[in-house]
Amino acid sequence: xxxxxWATRLGFILAAVGSAVGLGNIWRFPWQTAxxxxxxxxxxxxxIVLLVGVPGLLGEFVIGRRSKKxxxxxxxxxxxxxxxxxxxxxxxxxGISLLSFYSVVGGWILRYLLESGASVVGGNPxxxxxxxxxxxxxxxxxxxxxxxxxxLGLTALIVFAGVRKGIELGTKVMMPAIxxxxxxxxxxxxxxxxAAAGYAFFLRFDPSVLSENFFAILGPAAGQALFTLSLxxxxxxxxxxxxxxxxxxxxxxxxxxxxxxxxxxxxxLVVFPLLFSQGINPTETGTxxxxxxxxxxxxxxxxxxxxxxxxxxxxxxTLAALSSSISMLxxxxxxxxxxxxxxxxxxxxxxxxFVAVTGTVCAFNPAIFGFVAGTLVNILxxxxxxxxxxxxxxxxxxxxxxxFTTGAGSFGRALGTPWLLSVxxxxxxxxxxxxxxxxxxxxxxxxxxxxxxxxxxxxxAFLGLRxxxxxx
Ligand code: PHE
Numbered sequence: 422x423x424x425x426x427w428a429t430r431l432g433f434i435l436a437a438v439g440s441a442v443g444l445g446n447i448w449r450f451p452w453q454t455a456x457x458x459x460x461x462x463x464x465x466x467x468x469i470v471l472l473v474g475v476p477g478l479l480g481e482f483v484i485g486r487r488s489k490k491x492x493x494x495x496x497x498x499x500x501x502x503x504x505x506x507x508x509x510x511x512x513x514x515x516g517i518s519l520l521s522f523y524s525v526v527g528g529w530i531l532r533y534l535l536e537s538g539a540s541v542v543g544g545n546p547x548x549x550x551x552x553x554x555x556x557x558x559x560x561x562x563x564x565x566x567x568x569x570x571x572x573l574g575l576t577a578l579i580v581f582a583g584v585r586k587g588i589e590l591g592t593k594v595m596m597p598a599i600x601x602x603x604x605x606x607x608x609x610x611x612x613x614x615x616a617a618a619g620y621a622f623f624l625r626f627d628p629s630v631l632s633e634n635f636f637a638i639l640g641p642a643a644g645q646a647l648f649t650l651s652l653x654x655x656x657x658x659x660x661x662x663x664x665x666x667x668x669x670x671x672x673x674x675x676x677x678x679x680x681x682x683x684x685x686x687x688x689x690l691v692v693f694p695l696l697f698s699q700g701i702n703p704t705e706t707g708t709x710x711x712x713x714x715x716x717x718x719x720x721x722x723x724x725x726x727x728x729x730x731x732x733x734x735x736x737x738x739t740l741a742a743l744s745s746s747i748s749m750l751x752x753x754x755x756x757x758x759x760x761x762x763x764x765x766x767x768x769x770x771x772x773x774x775f776v777a778v779t780g781t782v783c784a785f786n787p788a789i790f791g792f793v794a795g796t797l798v799n800i801l802x803x804x805x806x807x808x809x810x811x812x813x814x815x816x817x818x819x820x821x822x823x824x825f826t827t828g829a830g831s832f833g834r835a836l837g838t839p840w841l842l843s844v845x846x847x848x849x850x851x852x853x854x855x856x857x858x859x860x861x862x863x864x865x866x867x868x869x870x871x872x873x874x875x876x877x878x879x880x881x882a883f884l885g886l887r888x889x890x891x892x893x
Pocket of ligand 1: 440441444445651
């Protein structure tokens with residue numbers, strides 16, 4: 422059967438933006454920013470998005486569009502070596518790990534949306550009474566597992582329908598809806614009393630925080646940049662493998678990064694004014710799940726028309742989470758379809774059944790959930806992207822440059838060589854360095870070991886895995 426492709430270029434861009442825009446922007450980004458020195462974090466994060474995120478995204482695009490395969494087949498065929506196929510296989514593990522915790526959070530959100538929506542015409546959602554206690558009751562256990570299955574089912578339905586009729590059509594509807602609702606919410610939040618204090622909290626620039634904590638900020642900022650751009654999991658390889666036209670990859674990559682970052686910033690402009698207008702200080706309510714569910718639920722309960730606002734807000738978050746979760750499920754599904762020649766429908770049913778179990782484990786066990794959502798995913802994404810980029814720089818080499826420049830304008834073409842150097846050497850170096858900080862290595866002393874390991878890894882990749890005739 423002919424391999425599926427996107428119907429339009431816009432369809433591809435929106436699907437990739439849909440993957441990028443998700444809980445990373447709405448749930449993690451504003452809080453990470455607030456916790457790590459406001460715009461000091463923002464500056465480091467933006468620099469990493471630009472210098473690491475965009476070139477990294479282009480690295481995945483080059484692999485995908487060149488091979489027209491999902492990561493396992495892509496790395497194997499482009500290198501001519503089975504060894505690289507095994508490296509690609511990590512993306513299947515990453516996709517399943519991501520979806521296992523993500524669909525639990527998706528389930529929480531779906532529950533809040535349904536609760537809020539059911540109360541729009543009268544009454545109050547149950548979580549208004551005591552948001553903290555409510556969240557504590559539903560965030561783990563059978564309740565959480567049930568809604569996780571519901572959210573996973575929705576995800577599976579979209580992926581089941583295929584690349585064009587499911588993912589492309591779905592994101593074409595979801596992305597504009599998210600943008601319109603978010604901008605409307607931000608406009609409305611601006612009219613709330615004390616909104617200015619929220620903006621000040623979010624965007625205050627404190628250079629001393631930056632200079633004193635640079636290495637401490639670097640790790641979280643890098644992790645956030647990868648997570649939010651869906652890098653290192655092979656999602657972007659898979660999505661770009663469905664491209665059948667040679668349009669400008671640098672343009673598409675830049676557009677995706679700009680849209681994704683804008684959504685993160687606009688979300689901050691909704692969340693912080695809302696909290697401050699109700700006298701809720703985010704540093705006191707804590708971060709992570711508590712922040713979004715307890716803090717905001719508390720704010721909604723005090724607002725005029727709070728139920729309606731809550732419905733709109735959780736509606737946005739549900740759509741954003743869904744447009745990301747489908748891109749996670751697509752990784753193992755594309756792998757099965759490409760490698761074993763089974764139908765998409767069988768692949769979706771099989772993978773969904775598997776994640777139904779792994780996600781349920783996460784739903785019942787907060788310790789496992791926390792480990793998967795935090796450490797495991799950070800490590801898998803960072804190591805995954807480092808491997809993809811070493812592959813681009815050292816195995817594909819000139820072939821990658823050729824793919825990068827095909828369809829690019831003169832500006833994009835001029836960026837080709839610096840891009841190849843950065844993905845082959847500088848970025849893997851940086852990624853291994855941040856990887857070490859995840860293992861508790863202090864950034865200030867971890868720098869030189871990182872340089873050493875990166876040079877060795879690069880040399881090993883160059884000597885052991887380079888295809889002799891990779892020149893096009
Ligand atoms: N980018 C998504 C988000 O911000 C998460 C994601 C990571 C999706 C990796 C796919 C692959 O929520």
